[in-house]
Amino acid sequence: MYQYSLTWFIYLYLYSIAQSLKSDDIEERINNIVEHITLSIYKNVCRSLFEKDKLLFSLLLTVGIMQGKGRVDDQVWRFLLTGGIALDNPYPNPAPEWLSDKSWSEIVRASKLPNLDGFFDHVQKNVSKWKELYDSGKPHKDQLPDRWSGLGGIDRMVVIRCFRPDKMVPAVQDFIVDNMGQAYIEPPTFDLAGSYSDSNCCSPLIFVLSPGSDPTAGLLKFADDREMGGSKTQTISLGQGQGPLAAQMIDKAIKEGTWVVLQNCHLATSWMPALERICEETITPENTHPSFRLWLTSYPSDKFPVSILQNGLKMTNEPPKGIRANLLRSYLSHPISDPAFFGSSKKQVIWQKFLFGLTFFHALVQERRNFGPLGWNIPYEFNESDLRISMRQIQMFLDEYEEVPLEALTYLTGECNYGGRVTDDKDRRLLMSLLSIFFNHCENSSTSLIILPDKEICFLKKYCLFFQTYVNYTRSLPICADPCVFGLHSNADITKDNQETNQLLDGVLLTLPRQTGGGAKSPQEVVDELAEDILSKLPADFDIQIVLEKYPVTYEESMNTVLRQEIIRFNRLTHVVRVSLVNLRKALKGQIVMSTELENVFNSMLVGKVPAVWAAKSYPSLKPLGSYVTDLLTRLQFLQDWIDNGPSTVFWLSGFYFTQSFLTGVAQNFARKYTIPIDYIGFEFEAQETHMDEKPEDGAYVKGLFMEGARWDRENMVIGESFPKILFDSLPIIKLKPGEMSKFQHENLYVCPVYKTSARRGTLSTTGHSTNYVMSIELPSDKPQKHWVNRGVACLCQLDD
Structure with missing residues (x-):
């Protein structure tokens, strides 16, 4: 719905020339016009943007102007948005108790930037000074340690991204204020009268709707204030069969100079071409009464006519926040x-x-x-x-x-x-x-x-x-x-802020061209080196025949079937990864044609994202490219160790492609051993304090789960409140004890759902559960279950880093 025309821009340009401050000095006069049109564009565009996109637009406007003046290093700008791209980090984390591996990897990669040479070395030697920045309530305002105190602009934002990504939004706001002024982080409030005064009889006024907002009541009140109430304003909600009636209303209102309100245009997609013809052919200056106005309301829709969006005056009016x-x-x-x-x-x-x-x-x-x-x-x-x-x-x-x-x-x-x-x-x-x-x-x-x-x-x-x-x-x-x-823990604010940061940076990435400059490597060189690195680390496909001979399908051991199914799934994934990378390298050298699919792989790798063609064959993952490849290699090694040395004492639950198959295998072994119908079997869960050296007689030991919204209290062996700034906590080894569900005791427990990724949601399958959902585990709790339900506590098989 964010569509603007050259005609619209020219109108603002001419308006700025007429309204900006006059001066006999040519240079001052030009500066006045530039300042006026910049602010005018910001305010007019913001009027039609959703709240979540207003800061994004302001940042793009600021950086675009600075790039035009040669004040932005493209390599640094790209790093700010992506965090750099690399598969591994050879340097050990100097402070793992508070500095995440993701942050440390970004610090190491940031040291290759022009103004941050030696950055990671300084962090290694001055951990306590940087921890003060990490612990600060306002790190975006604080002075950086030692020689980095004079760092400013985008370089400073890179440092904030590395240590406190949750404070990137206020850091971006400070950056905009420093370079453009306070006005560019204060978007204009919704002003129906102002929008009306900027309109004319031939330009439709379009309300872009958001959930929970309905501008009709306010519009009708405004019509009364303008003495256009009653019969002078006709409204119709579009839907099946309403198009011809709406056309008659418009035709009549054009002649009489009244208003027409067409509600819910997104519900009448088949009639939108007719509306487009009416706006282009019927609503013209020669035929239209000056008092006529056409008001449209619509949710964002790709079927809405582009010409109407470009020539109309768009407004958003979102429900209040807080x-x-x-x-x-x-x-x-x-x-x-x-x-x-x-x-x-x-x-x-x-x-x-x-x-x-x-x-x-x-x-x-x-x-x-x-x-x-x-x-x-x-x-x-x-x-x-x-x-x-x-x-x-x-x-x-x-x-x-x-x-x-x-x-x-x-x-x-x-x-x-x-x-x-x-x-x-x-x-x-x-x-x-x-x-x-x-x-x-x-x-x-x-x-x-x-x-x-x-x-x-x-x-x-x-x-x-x-x-x-x-x-x-x-x-x-x-x-x-x-x-x-x-009902949430105070850490939830950090989660919310991190989400806003990711949304902002991902939004900016979508708007950028892929080319880089400023002396950095070309995009082709970056992707080719990355593809070569991944291919060199990717092992050969598993030999299914050898696995079948070593682990035949037997009635007593369902784990053999689980292993066979897992290597088949991973072979499909690694085949796609290998073929796409080999073909991409050939295309970059001009040996084959760069297809649309290969170009999508190229663009994704350039910004550190997992290509869609991989994701289509992959297990669910929200990791960036470097972390994803590392995770994939670790999973492949987990299966190779199983093939070489037999099933491990403690299974890495997160390492399975299809986790439910493993759980079914454990239950099936128990059911066949004791001749109990598998439908009657469930799991009890017992947290283990020490590492297990032997397999349990029944069931299995598992590891690899992370708790979000709470932590595991290792002293009292119950769920406890999260520590400040620690968003996730590793669960200890858990024993899955199969048994008949009717005999289980369900007291002083929290039924904690387990998901594959932090997104939690997924397409609903035939079971009624999200495809992201694995199972629910019962964990001891000294608080009522409602407390943890309100906290949103869940376990995850993998983190996003």
């Missing part, structure tokens, strides 16, 4: 703002508490999306209709029953209204856990906000019967809520 803003919008919008509705219940005290608890819950489930997979496995689009129907049901049930039917309201709100959108069973468990915080019996009332900070008096314990009291209380809440309000 708990406080969400609560205020709910209370200041219909129907809560209606006194007749707010004071309508026969049980006013309970009704108002329910109302506040429900609106808080509504804000909570929306804002948890900002925390990525920690918040929800799948980011659901909860909207105002979920809130409104839940309010109506609460109102009805309170009036019809003497006792509060809490179970019925919990079921309707959680399982039906909000839960109707939830497709992942672990997300459904979380939704009901969050709802139980608000819908519970407490001091003869229906709700209690136990998640508010302890230092605050629980507002809902007061019997306040005035609407304004609730609004004033909401305004007193912090603008930015602490993660504990969402």
Whole structure:
């Protein structure tokens, strides 16, 4: 939807010439025009960008201007976006207790940049000084140690990326302010009147919609303010058969000078070409009344006509961000703002508490999306209709029953209204856990906000019967809520910030050409060397025949079948990797034609991404290219050791391509040994304090899992709270003890889901589980299970680094 025309740009150019400060000095006059048009472009483009892309555009604008002045080293700029590309790091990490291997590898690679020569050597010798930067609350503001204190610009951002990637966004903002000014990190607020004043009768005004926003009510109010209300503004929601009616409305409005609002254009893709013809042929200056306006609303769609996007005036109006803003919008919008509705219940005290608890819950489930997979496995689009129907049901049930039917309201709100959108069973468990915080019996009332900070008096314990009291209380809440309000650990903020950094840098990468300059190696040389390195490390394919002879398929040992299936899968993957790299090197030398597929491999490797053709045959992975290749080689070695020396005492669970096949093999061995139907068999899980030298009589020892959202307390052998800044914790060796599920004891445990990658989500398979989901393990806990559910605690087979 981000489409702009040359005509649009020329209009801004001429407007800047007319409106910028005049001067008799030619150089000063040119500077005035340049400053005016730059700011004008920023404000006009930002008006049509989603919030997540505004800083990205500002960064691109800043760097683009600096590149035009020769103030950006392309090699450094590329490193900032990718972190460099290499397969291994020969230097040992000097501080593994706080410095991650990913960060250390980036520090080593950054030392090859022009202004950072000797960087990793200084870090090795001055670990304590750099730890101060790592521990700082504002590392992007602090002075760097010793001779690096004078480092600025993109070089300084590279250092911040290496040590504190979670602070890259504020570092980027500082960089923009230093080079462009404060105005370029303060995008203009939504201004319907301003957009209207910039429009004309022949340019459609387009609302680009986002989930949870509906500009219609505000537009109709604006129409009334402009004396265009009532019959002078006609609205129609597009859909099947509505196109001809919309065309008639437009034809009539063009002559009479009224307004037409076409809602949900994305739902009428077949009629979009007709709308395009109307805008090009019918809505012309000669035929159109000056007061006519065509308003369009649409979600982002590749079917929306490009010519309309380029010539129209685009606006985005996203729902408010933050708990406080969400609560205020709910209370200041219909129907809560209606006194007749707010004071309508026969049980006013309970009704108002329910109302506040429900609106808080509504804000909570929306804002948890900002925390990525920690918040929800799948980011659901909860909207105002979920809130409104839940309010109506609460109102009805309170009036019809003497006792509060809490179970019925919990079921309707959680399982039906909000839960109707939830497709992942672990997300459904979380939704009901969050709802139980608000819908519970407490001091003869229906709700209690136990998640508010302890230092605050629980507002809902007061019997306040005035609407304004609730609004004033909401305004007193912090603008930015602490993660504990969402039930999350404080580390969740780091996860959220890292996610924003990745989104920003990945977005910039998508906009860049692949060419490099500034004396660096050519893209062809970089990729060719990388391909040669990978090919030299990639072992030969497994010999399936030898494996079959050494590990024949037997009734007593299912692990032989698991091994055979694994090497077949890995052979398919390594074949694709090897062939694509060999052909790519040939294409770079001009020996064969560079196909589209090879070009995609080239472009992916150039920015350190796993090529799509590999991913199609690969196990799930979110690692960058260098880490992915290292991980693949480690998995291949794991299987080779199995082939050479027999199955290991402790299996590396994360090393399997298809983890479920291994679990099935363990269960099948037990079922066949004791002649028990495999459907009755499950696993108990026992954490081991020491390394195991012998295989268990039944089951298997496994390792390689990482816990996110919590840690494993090795002293008490239970789940514990995460340490500050430590986002993941390695689990000890776990014994999988197969047995009949009916005999298992499920007390003082947290049922912890295990996923293959940190994304957690995946395409739903026939089992109803995400394809990323492996199993659930029961871990001892001294806290209620709800506590860890709200924390978003899960185990991962691999990290993203």
